[in-house]
Amino acid sequence: MSNNDYTYELLKTEGRAKRGRVTTVHGVIETPVFMNVATAGAIKGGLSAEDLESIDTQVMLCNTYHLHVRTGDPLIKKLGGLHKFTTWSGPILTDSGGFQVFSLAELRKIKEEGVSFHSHIDGANIFMGPEESMQIQANLGSTIAMAFDECPPALAEKDYVENSVARTTRWLIRCRDRLEQLKQEEGAVNPHQLLFGINQGAVYADIRIDHAKRIAEMDLDGYAVGGLAVGETHEQMYYILDETVPYLPQNKPTYLMGVGTPQNILEGVDRGIDFFDCVYPSRNGRHGNLYTNHGTVRIRNAKYADDMRPIDETCGCPVCRRYSRAYVRHLLKAEEALGLRLCVMHNLYFYNHLMQEIRDALDAGNFAQYKKYKLEALAEEQ
RNA sequence: GUGGGUAUGGCGUAGUUGGCUAACGCGCCAGAUUGUGGUUCUGGAGACCGUGGGUUCGAGUCCCACUAUCCACC
Numbered sequence: 253m254s255n256n257d258y259t260y261e262l263l264k265t266e267g268r269a270k271r272g273r274v275t276t277v278h279g280v281i282e283t284p285v286f287m288n289v290a291t292a293g294a295i296k297g298g299l300s301a302e303d304l305e306s307i308d309t310q311v312m313l314c315n316t317y318h319l320h321v322r323t324g325d326p327l328i329k330k331l332g333g334l335h336k337f338t339t340w341s342g343p344i345l346t347d348s349g350g351f352q353v354f355s356l357a358e359l360r361k362i363k364e365e366g367v368s369f370h371s372h373i374d375g376a377n378i379f380m381g382p383e384e385s386m387q388i389q390a391n392l393g394s395t396i397a398m399a400f401d402e403c404p405p406a407l408a409e410k411d412y413v414e415n416s417v418a419r420t421t422r423w424l425i426r427c428r429d430r431l432e433q434l435k436q437e438e439g440a441v442n443p444h445q446l447l448f449g450i451n452q453g454a455v456y457a458d459i460r461i462d463h464a465k466r467i468a469e470m471d472l473d474g475y476a477v478g479g480l481a482v483g484e485t486h487e488q489m490y491y492i493l494d495e496t497v498p499y500l501p502q503n504k505p506t507y508l509m510g511v512g513t514p515q516n517i518l519e520g521v522d523r524g525i526d527f528f529d530c531v532y533p534s535r536n537g538r539h540g541n542l543y544t545n546h547g548t549v550r551i552r553n554a555k556y557a558d559d560m561r562p563i564d565e566t567c568g569c570p571v572c573r574r575y576s577r578a579y580v581r582h583l584l585k586a587e588e589a590l591g592l593r594l595c596v597m598h599n600l601y602f603y604n605h606l607m608q609e610i611r612d613a614l615d616a617g618n619f620a621q622y623k624k625y626k627l628e629a630l631a632e633e634q
Numbered sequence: 635g636u637g638g639g640u641a642u643g644g645c646g647u648a649g650u651u652g653g654c655u656a657a658c659g660c661g662c663c664a665g666a667u668u669g670u671g672g673u674u675c676u677g678g679a680g681a682c683c684g685u686g687g688g689u690u691c692g693a694g695u696c697c698c699a700c701u702a703u704c705c706a707c708c
Contacts, residue, residue: 289669289670291670292670292672296672297672297673315670318671345669347669348669349669350669351669352669352671355671371671373671398669401669450669478669479669481669482669507669508669509668510668510669510670511668511669513668516668530668530669530670531667531668531669532667532668535667535670535674536667538673538674539667539673539674540673541667550664553662554661584673587673591673
């Protein structure tokens with residue numbers, strides 16, 4: 253299980269907040285970090301690998317399920333793996349497909365071996381379990397593979413969640429064992445591939461804690477908290493993090509899956525989270541909802557038609573350094589692809605830069621102060 | 635000047651043989667979206683139907699005049 257090319261250094265703490273540094277075969281990740289979501293190997297909205305470099309992206313997140321059903325992981329392996337294929341040479345994390353599978357599958361189709369469901373592309377029958385997910389992720393050769401888990405609905409009954417979490421634990425053991433085999437096979441794309449386990453348990457703190465203890469014993473490369481931001485309140489999410497994260501190893505990266513708003517991220521960092529990812533910056537960008545250091549800008553609104561200021565006068569991103577609100581608005585209205593690209597670039601830079609500010613604050617030992625200031629600034633009206 | 639056509643929310647239009655709180659698209663405004671089933675979804679505001687008369691129980695729909703505008707002709 254040990255991996256000499258992989259380290260997590262805990263550089264500094266403030267309360268439970270962690271400032272860390274992850275070293276992988278694909279480069280260093282300064283944490284806390286926001287991973288940029290590139291589901292099918294590219295950020296939606298037309299961003300290239302070069303664009304990601306220009307907005308200080310550290311980690312690209314790709315999706316096992318999507319790459320499996322379209323193009324296919326065997327072909328990507330044949331072409332040299334996901335890094336060579338996309339030309340993104342930095343760290344890549346692949347989601348296991350668990351989340352998609354459970355949004356596509358009926359609950360009764362879940363069995364001990366795995367899940368059968370229909371492809372959203374052509375309706376083809378697909379079966380995916382721990383071994384299948386690991387095989388796909390090994391073919392892709394990502395830096396970090398995620399365990400195949402079940403993400404129960406937020407409103408699931410407690411006895412359902414208990415059974416589900418027990419199965420997720422058994423699946424985790426199978427994931428670990430299968431990935432170890434795959435990494436040692438001749439011609440493995442990434443023999444140094446890392447595996448993160450995923451904590452589940454919905455909003456039941458006792459289940460979460462038992463599960464966290466159980467998977468912490470497995471000495472995995474990192475630990476995610478999954479199954480949050482799926483319909484529960486923010487208070488419930490923060491409560492679960494308060495209760496659960498202390499039982500995950502402090503000397504390993506922690507990852508809050510699918511979260512979230514800038515506010516969610518500040519609260520997550522405060523509770524000991526290192527990794528985040530979310531579709532918000534890219535999706536909101538495509539919809540013309542832009543983040544600034546002083547509230548959000550709905551760039552499609554008429555009041556920006558003759559506004560020659562940048563999207564955010566305090567932002568140093570390539571978009572704000574050059575283009576005006578009026579022009580960006582015009583591009584969206586005219587359905588020019590460049591409009592989407594600029595909006596998504598700005599929003600991802602905003603998130604990446606937010607994480608840089610958070611790391612700077614942790615380095616300086618004033619995260620608490622920074623968080624208070626930032627939450628107020630984010631709540632401002634434009 | 636003559637003949638013909640058209641006048642409906644900011645814009646473009648639908649309104650059946652006159653019949654319930656005048657519809658739609660765009661635009662505008664406001665929400666939603668959290669390990670992406672790829673320019674999304676939901677809601678809201680806004681029109682005394684060019685003006686003035688007339689017919690009728692009832693007119694955006696029919697009649698008259700006026701005004702504006704378009705086309706053709708002189």
